[in-house]
Amino acid sequence: MDIDQLRTFDRIVRDQSFTRAAAYLNITQATASMRIRALEQLLGVTLFQRGRTVTLTDQGMTFLPFARRIIGTAQEGREALRRVERxxxxxxxxxxxxxxxxxxxxxxxxxxxxxxxxxxxxxxxxxxxxxxxxxxxxxxxxxxxxxxxxxxxxxxxxxxRERVPLVVAPEIAAKLPSQPSIEDVLALVPRVISLRWWQAEPETASALVRLARTSVELPTGPARRLALKGEGLGFFVNSAIADDVKAGRLVEIAPTNFEPLNRxxxxxxxxxxxxxxxxxxxxxxxxxxxxxxxxxxxxxxxxx
Incomplete structure (x- = not known):
């Protein structure tokens, strides 16, 4: 079995004709027939019902997805080699x-x-x-x-080393005293957002979740949107919210009884x-x- 036989088999299925498939592949009809006979002998089955129209046998229908998988894998391999070359x-x-x-x-x-x-x-x-x-x-x-x-x-x-500040929406920050405690913050925010930035979560982050009325664990995108709406606070890596802080959409806070975090x-x-x-x-x-x-x-x- 070789790739030319499989490509010829696939092309005949698509065109439903030995003649059209041979023309597409730029080979003679005799060559196309020879390749299919060789493939059928190797597999021990008849792949096509030959007549005025060319149709697949049950065996040919069963073999078709496997042939196409092999052709696809060969094409992927050639493309990978081209990428390596450049x-x-x-x-x-x-x-x-x-x-x-x-x-x-x-x-x-x-x-x-x-x-x-x-x-x-x-x-x-x-x-x-x-x-x-x-x-x-x-x-x-x-x-x-x-x-x-x-x-x-x-x-x-x-x-x-990147800072991981605690941030809230500006309307919440505006209600906080100048030196808020974490209890002051949690009294205004309905939930803590946990993003699991760390492999082993620091005690400060774990403590925040324990103190909260409720918590949610979210990917960065939806977590950020929740914080922007004033519906939660959380420790965000600085690069994820730096633009929001600069634009005033989020405010970094530093509760007196909570240590700053880094990642x-x-x-x-x-x-x-x-x-x-x-x-x-x-x-x-x-x-x-x-x-x-x-x-x-x-x-x-x-x-x-």
């Missing part, structure tokens, strides 16, 4: 950091490498760890230190050998530049 980079990031850390570096990178394919995947900590483990991606951006037991040999190239994230690879790929090394350097505007760099192997 260059390809695959990375993964926590969802909350794709926009602030990757968008602008990607534009700068593709100015330098206009023909290189770039794949950016997003997900939670465990999903990114799995992508690195399966080598689906070459670099990841995730919480640090990594506590996922699936991947224990990650190398941090850069570690960034550490890292650019990681499975091995420093990954940096031997100039394209990947350049892309990581562009992302590292963006990290400086988002948080505080507390470790940077790229600078050495």
């Amino acid at each position: 260059g390809r980079i695959a990375i993964a990031s926590l969802r909350s950091l794709v926009s602030p850390l990757i968008t602008e570096p990607l534009l700068r990178f593709q100015e330098k490498y206009p023909s290189v394919d770039v794949v950016v995947m997003e997900g939670r900590q465990s999903q990114i760890a799995a992508m690195l483990h399966e080598r689906d991606v070459e670099m990841g951006i995730l919480c640090w230190p990594n506590l996922d037991p699936l991947v224990v040999d990650l190398v941090p190239l850069l570690i960034m 550490d994230t890292a650019i990681v690879v499975r091995s420093l050998a990954a940096l031997e790929r100039e394209m990947l090394s350049d892309f990581i350097a562009e992302i590292a530049r963006e990290c400086e505007s988002v948080g505080v760099i507390i470790e940077n192997r790229l600078a050495s």
